[in-house]
Amino acid sequence: MDKVRALHERRTTKPLAYVHTYGCQQNVADGERLMGMLREMGCEFTDDTKRADIVLMNTCAIRENAEKTVYGMLGQLTHTKAANPDQIICLCGCMAQQPRVAEKVKTSYRHVDLVLGPQAEWRFPELLYRAYTERGRVFSIDDEPGRIAEDIPVYRVGGVSAWVSIMYGCNNFCSYCIVPYVRGRERSREPEQIVREVRELVAAGYKEITLLGQNVNSYGKDLGTGYDFADLLAEIDRIDGDYWVRFMSSQPKDATPKLFDTMAASRHVTHQLHLPVQSGNDRVLRAMNRPYTRAGYLELIRYARRVMPDLVLTSDIIIGFPGETEAEAMDTVSLINEVHFDALFTFIFSPRPGTPAAKLDDPTPHEEKQKWFDALCNAQNAISAEKHAAYIGRTVRVLVEGESDDADWPLSARTEGNRLVRMKGDKSLIGTFTTAKISGSNTWALYGAAEETI
Template sequence: MNRPKKNLYIKTYGCQMNVYDSEQIALILGRDYDLTDRPEEADLYLINTCSIRRKSEEKVLSLVGRLKGLKNRRPQMLLGVGGCVAQQEGERLLQRAPHLDLVFGAQGIYRLPHLLHQRLESGKAVVDTSFSADLPYISGQVKPGAPKKLVTIMQGCNNYCTYCVVPYVRGPERSRPAAEVINEVQDFLRQGGQEVTLLGQNVNSYGKGLADGLSFPGLLRRLAKLPGLVRLRFTTSHPRDLSDDLICCFAELPPLCDHIHLPVQAGSNHILARMHRGYTREEYLHKVNRLRQICPGISLTTDLIVGFPGETEADFADTLALMREVAFDAAFYFKYSPRPQTAAAALVDQIPEPVKAERLARLRILQEELSLASNQRLVGQFKEVLVEGLSKQQNQQLCGRLRSNQVVNFDGPQDLIGRMVWVRIEKANLHSLGGHRCQP
């Protein structure tokens, strides 16, 4: 007789790679656990963490502290922390939160059944932060019938940007064999899927060290030929490794969507060099121009850091000027925060918090102007939308994305979820669009 399954609750912080890892966790533990969205009913509560900024790490530690009460009320519940904070802190997390049962790094997710068994057998908390050379993968879909899917194609990073903790918590760069990636995408398309986003810390350097010798543009070309693939996206691209061959893919491959996330981080050559980014402002702008030449109207989004050590008012002005010149359609922006082990944390000319906050406020005002202007340019246009689900703001409305990645909300029946529809854009908000379903 089958044993009844237990409840698994996963709280995910951070980037899309963490979202993918959480899906993998659900599949790995799927034999014994069903996912629940009710944390108070969890038999196993896992927190998949991000340590990219100090604030994200603080959020995790505060949640772990608050969960002590739930653990007291449900003593049989197992509580685990995985991902980047777990990788970074390891045993130290147990000292700070002795009510934890499991601490596992990003690679530890594939050993979770074994780690849980070890925890139950020994009665003691278990810590696993080891790295492995390969990138395992569990096939299957957490949400059968979903129209889009994330697919990790590589992990880790060898770049060591001086502010970034990723090379320390995700390890060196490793790529998944192309055949395995293609199989995963094909499985998804056979189940009716339409849109795939390829993930990696620096997808542009995909393929290094693989026996099949396929580069990232080569992988895109192979995937673009798969029947049923309507939309193909990727993130994140390092500007230094954005080759002309890759830029040309935007004109050549019909499923490749006209959007690229290209983190610039700063607009001053002095700061870019201190960040160890490997490109200048001029080189970045040249690649943006080339992208726009090959794919007119391509949507461009970015990441920006303000208050990096040594950033002068003139450096910051360079960042604002670059933002105006590119006119980014959207951006993620943050105050610099020193991360453990990174080179920039040891720099002596750290910027005072009030200065960082003031610069961030100015940068936000500018980006909001740019984002709104970009969305306003879409008003009156007919756009194809992949319907993803119900709108977060207006639950009666549907929500989907344009090929250029903007979110649009509109009225329609729920049976349109998972389908491609035409929408006339009627309204531009800061972070989304409003529209009406119609034929072009």
């Protein structure tokens, strides 16, 4: 970082960086580290690509639409690059790690100066220096295992909620998922480094800490010490302070009663569980390479709810997997009605080049899949609306995260179970825990007014 900072210090003004992050929470955490490095190298930030000296796009590869958006943005940047030939354009993240994308950028987007995948993130200052000094195009998409660098600065905004990555990569190879190919194998951070980071965040006043990994339930397996994710949660929970701890994502095959018991006994870990099921049909689960069954998933949920009766449960579902029949899709709808999830993140299957599922025959027309998707959403929306209506008249503890985009309900807050609350109250409540009296609801949110700060 020193070499780039020295280059920047020769300027009469501080360089401006534009950073746009697409995709999941792990990408957001990656973006915070990239911004931390940029700031350490002397940059300030701008929302205007035309003013930027460095444009950094931190990309996602999970769905085709995300890639199309990035390519559209790259096309627009040809004009800003033409107006400012010294501008450095960087393509980072999961999309950049794919060889087919790197080749397309080489041939069709020649104004892009630097391409690096997530496993090379820690080398960003070195690669940026090369882009500056060599004035050539720099590509770093090696498949070498990414290094866990603990000395990377992080740029966080808001001071209320923080993402903390506890591990990187994935070993599961679900047949539809590109993540193991672009993020590499699982690599766990040392527990003392994670605990130290959380302790520093709590001391700095952060109220909500979310632990991140592609599969947090497999945390620690590569360390070879027997220390697992439940042990990490228990150690973090011993940190004094008034804060919530959340985590995502979890793989059902690695979820254990020990994890649920630890959550139930915790002072700070919220009784909220995001446990992606993906399908309610065993044949489809096997085709997805998800090594659990419908019955096994249901048993996990029964145990979790037994030890945490107030558990808020969410999940991911993919409908229209190649070869899926209508009857199999309706098995997923029946699972929704049986489990009564609090909320779902639902998707129609999107083939990802380079994954086994992309090679499967997929004869079902999109229109048919859309019908299944609508049935799934209708079932869940009715359940969500019913669960939210049960909150009317109750007083709940919430964390006020910021201002909302609704003038009638100017504050945006979250319950311990991560339910969205639109509420009336003074802006001074932002960043604090308070109680809210719930007066209304719909499928997606609760509505109420602040009662007091506690």
